[in-house]
Structure formats: C-alpha cells, structure tokens
Amino acid sequence: IIELAGVEKIYFAGSVPVHALRHIDLEIYRGEFVAIMGASGSGKSTLMNILGCLDRPTRGSYFLEGVDVSELDKDQRASIRNGKIGFVFQGFNLLRRTSALENVELPLIYSGVPAAERARRSRIALSIVGLAHREESHPNQLSGGQQQRVAIARALVNNPSLLLADEPTGNLDTRTSLEIMGVFQALNRDAGITIILVTHEPDIADFASRVVTVRDGRIIEDRRVRRV
Amino acid sequence: IIELAGVEKIYFAGSVPVHALRHIDLEIYRGEFVAIMGASGSGKSTLMNILGCLDRPTRGSYFLEGVDVSELDKDQRASIRNGKIGFVFQGFNLLRRTSALENVELPLIYSGVPAAERARRSRIALSIVGLAHREESHPNQLSGGQQQRVAIARALVNNPSLLLADEPTGNLDTRTSLEIMGVFQALNRDAGITIILVTHEPDIADFASRVVTVRDGRIIEDRRVRRV
Ligand SMILES: Nc1ncnc2c1ncn2[C@@H]1O[C@H](COP(=O)(O)OP(=O)(O)OP(=O)(O)O)[C@@H](O)[C@H]1O
Numbered sequence: 001i002i003e004l005a006g007v008e009k010i011y012f013a014g015s016v017p018v019h020a021l022r023h024i025d026l027e028i029y030r031g032e033f034v035a036i037m038g039a040s041g042s043g044k045s046t047l048m049n050i051l052g053c054l055d056r057p058t059r060g061s062y063f064l065e066g067v068d069v070s071e072l073d074k075d076q077r078a079s080i081r082n083g084k085i086g087f088v089f090q091g092f093n094l095l096r097r098t099s100a101l102e103n104v105e106l107p108l109i110y111s112g113v114p115a116a117e118r119a120r121r122s123r124i125a126l127s128i129v130g131l132a133h134r135e136e137s138h139p140n141q142l143s144g145g146q147q148q149r150v151a152i153a154r155a156l157v158n159n160p161s162l163l164l165a166d167e168p169t170g171n172l173d174t175r176t177s178l179e180i181m182g183v184f185q186a187l188n189r190d191a192g193i194t195i196i197l198v199t200h201e202p203d204i205a206d207f208a209s210r211v212v213t214v215r216d217g218r219i220i221e222d223r224r225v226r227r228v
Numbered sequence: 229i230i231e232l233a234g235v236e237k238i239y240f241a242g243s244v245p246v247h248a249l250r251h252i253d254l255e256i257y258r259g260e261f262v263a264i265m266g267a268s269g270s271g272k273s274t275l276m277n278i279l280g281c282l283d284r285p286t287r288g289s290y291f292l293e294g295v296d297v298s299e300l301d302k303d304q305r306a307s308i309r310n311g312k313i314g315f316v317f318q319g320f321n322l323l324r325r326t327s328a329l330e331n332v333e334l335p336l337i338y339s340g341v342p343a344a345e346r347a348r349r350s351r352i353a354l355s356i357v358g359l360a361h362r363e364e365s366h367p368n369q370l371s372g373g374q375q376q377r378v379a380i381a382r383a384l385v386n387n388p389s390l391l392l393a394d395e396p397t398g399n400l401d402t403r404t405s406l407e408i409m410g411v412f413q414a415l416n417r418d419a420g421i422t423i424i425l426v427t428h429e430p431d432i433a434d435f436a437s438r439v440v441t442v443r444d445g446r447i448i449e450d451r452r453v454r455r456v
Pocket residue numbers: 140141142143144145146171172173239240241246247248266267268269270271272273274275318
C-alpha cells in the first residue's frame with residue numbers, strides 16, 4: 001500500500017541545511033500495524049508528513065496504493081488526504097474558535113456529508129474517546145489530553161483506510177492510553193485499517209506488529225514482532 | 229514553602245460548571261521533588277496553574293513562602309513568577325515568531341538582565357537540553373520534542389527556586405527523557421530547587437521522592453518514596 005524509495009527531505013533554515021530525512025526506503029502492506037520510534041529530532045514527524053501527503057520529499061518517490069503521489073496536483077492530494085487518510089498530529093492542530101464537535105466534523109464537511117449525519121458520526125467518534133459530554137467545549141476549555149483525544153476522534157470520523165498517528169498518547173495517562181490503543185487495535189483487526197503510529201513509549205509500541213526505528217533521518221532497524 | 233488549603237476551581241463553560249478542583253489541601257516543603265499523576269482531565273494542569281500564580285482558585289487559599297498569593301496584585305504576582313518560578317507548560321507556549329535563543333531569553337528580559345549576559349546564560353540553558361546548534365531556529369522549524377526542550381531551557385534560565393513542569397517529557401524519547409530528568413535531579417539535589425512535575429509515566433515519577441495522585445479534582449493518594 002505504501003512505498004517510499006530513496007526519500008530525502010532537506011530543510012533550509014538559516015545558514016545550515018537540515019537533513020531531516022537522508023535516505024528512506026520503506027514498504028508498508030495493507031492492514032499492517034507499524035510503530036515508528038526514534039530520538040527527538042530523528043525525522044519521525046517529517047516522515048509522517050510525507051506519508052500523509054502534507055509535504056513532498058526533496059528527492060525520491062512515494063507511491064500510495066500504486067499511485068505516484070508526486071504526480072498529483074494540490075487538489076488531488078487534498079482529496080486523498082480527506083478520503084483515505086486520518087492524521088493525528090503531534091501538536092493536535094485543532095481549530096481554536098470552534099467546539100470539539102465542530103472540530104471532529106471538519107473532515108465530513110470537506111466530504112460533503114449532510115449536517116445531521118455529520119453530527120451523528122462525530123458524536124460517535126467523541127464517545128469512542130470518552131468525550132461525549134464535552135462536545136460544546138472549545139480547545140482552550142479542554143485539558144491537554146482531552147485536546148489530544150479530540151484530534152484522535154477527528155482522525156477516525158471519516159473511516160480512513162490509513163491512520164497516521166504522531167505520538168497520539170503523549171499527553172494521556174496510562175489507562176486512557178490503553179483505551180485508545182484498544183480502539184486502534186480493534187480498527188486494525190476488525191476493519192483492516194492500516195496504522196502507522198509514532199511513539200516513544202515501548203508499552204505503546206507493543207501493540208504494533210512491526211517496529212521501525214529512525215535515527216538521524218535513516219531507518220536503522222525494521223523488526224517484525226510475533227503476536228499471539 | 230507551598231500551602232494550598234481548601235482550594236477549589238470551578239470553570240463556567242457553556243451550560244454546565246466544570247469542577248476542575250474540588251478540594252485540595254497540599255503542603256510541599258523546600259527542596260522536595262514531587263510527581264503529580266492522574267487521569268486525563270483530573271485537574272493536574274489546573275493545579276499547576278494555581279501553584280504558578282497564573283490562575284486564582286475559586287475558593288481556598290494559597291500561601292507561597294508564607295505569603296498569601298491572593299493578597300497580591302497583578303504586578304506582584306508577575307514579579308514572583310519571573311523571579312522565583314520556572315514553568316514548563318504542557319503546550320510549550322513558545323513565541324512562534326522568535327528564535328529558540330530569544331524564547332529562552334524572555335524571562336531574563338523581564339528581569340532586566342543586560343543583553344550579553346542574557347545571551348550567555350540562554351546559550352548555556354540551550355546546551356543543557358542539547359539544542360545549542362539550533363539557537364536561531366523558530367519553533368515551526370523544530371520537532372515537537374525540540375520545542376519541548378526549548379520550553380524547558382526557558383524555565384531554567386532564571387535560576388528559579390521552584391520548578392513547575394507539566395508533562396515535560398511527553399514528546400521526548402526515552403533516552404532524551406532520562407537526560408532531562410537527570411538535569412532536574414541534579415538541580416534538586418545540588419541547587420536545592422523544589423520541583424513539582426506532572427507526568428503520566430511511572431518511570432518518570434520514579435525520579436521523585438513523593439507521588440501525589442489526583443482524581444476528579446481531589447488528591448486521592450500522597451505517598452513518600454524511600455530513595456537510596
Ligand atoms: N478554561 C476552561 N473552561 C472549562 N473547563 C476547563 C477549562 N480548563 C480546564 N477545564 C476542565 O477542567 C478539567 C481539568 O483540566 P486539567 O487541564 O487540569 O486536566 P489535566 O489533569 O491536566 O489533564 P491532562 O492530563 O489531559 O492534561 C478538565 O475536565 C478540563 O476540561
């Protein structure tokens with residue numbers, strides 16, 4: 001489903017270029033549950049942004065379901081992002097002036113889903129993450145972990161076939177983290193959703209069937225794990 | 229050094245009041261290293277905001293080094309925050325349009341420290357968190373964990389006697405987290421800095437000599453730990 005070949009990403013910030021990704025070859029198959037680990041600054045979020053069609057590599061190619069993403073125009077990439085991909089951002093990226101419910105509805109608005117159906121599906125997503133009782137709240141009225149869970153609900157509401165989650169449990173206590181990972185696991189096992197999840201916590205990586213380790217913009221380890 | 233008595237915090241968001249803190253009695257002694265744990269939404273950040281003089285309780289009193297904080301005016305509280313307290317925010321709260329170095333310098337600007345001395349001390353703080361090579365970068369050019377480390381450096385630069393850190397390792401890999409906790413431990417042991425740290429990770433809480441657990445706005449456990 002995903003094929004990155006020779007991917008590099010260089011940022012030009014100030015005087016010195018930053019080689020965020022140096023050479024990435026990566027194949028991910030439909031229905032896999034992959035954890036990405038690595039030190040702070042090693043390139044994980046940059047990799048996720050490319051996978052999520054939010055950014056383009058400086059060199060190399062990205063084939064998503066056989067389609068060369070670099071050949072697509074802006075609208076086509078937006079359409080893929082909205083239809084196929086759910087993205088939980090490391091910084092949440094919620095709209096500050098709208099409610100939790102409206103934040104979760106956003107992907108459905110882009111998809112043209114009618115208002116009543118939109119609200120119904122968004123409420124389901126919010127209750128899955130334990131926030132049904134806070135749908136009217138704005139992000140600044142929510143705790144850090146509650147904001148993170150709104151971001152998770154928004155990523156799930158469009159029934160994506162690919163879920164990209166960048167540190168989705170970073171602000172959650174252990175028990176809430178395990179609840180969320182249980183949701184992801186069920187989606188992977190029962191709905192066949194492909195999941196790529198960045199985490200720095202080994203207990204969270206344990207839910208994945210494959211662990212990819214990044215260091216200084218390269219993949220230094222790619223390990224399949226046997227699960228019962 | 230810190231005495232909270234009968235502290236309550238009620239938010240009025242929409243139709244239903246939110247009892248973020250219901251009844252908090254808490255005493256913290258000079259030089260202690262306290263971890264605060266609890267579920268997402270249980271009131272930890274609200275408690276930290278009151279301790280950091282950024283917010284006032286709805287009821288109850290807060291004595292900081294024997295001074296009744298509620299008796300102080302806005303300027304006096306700002307002066308305490310700048311002089312005595314270092315705060316690492318759960319959401320970092322960096323200024324987006326200025327460099328990492330300038331973000332770290334901010335508390336020193338408020339304290340009236342001259343420019344050369346300011347830059348020198350800020351560079352030391354950035355190198356302590358491993359970001360000396362990125363002082364010119366703006367927050368949007370930094371990874372999540374790098375932004376978190378800039379926030380940590382900023383909290384330390386004014387040599388505070390009280391460090392309040394809200395999930396300071398939430399975006400950091402295990403090794404970087406342990407490096408940061410080593411810095412905090414050294415400051416506590418050698419400089420006698422009082423540290424109150426919110427975390428959801430038991431391995432991080434292990435660095436503390438006391439663990440306070442919050443649930444639904446109340447303290448349900450307060451446990452001192454023997455350390456070698
Ligand atoms: N400005 C506000 N208006 C309304 N409710 C608020 C506001 N700020 C916080 N709350 C609510 O108060 C409760 C406690 O929030 P707080 O941020 O202290 O939780 P927390 O323990 O830090 O959670 P987390 O671990 O998710 O960061 C939550 O239910 C939150 O939604």
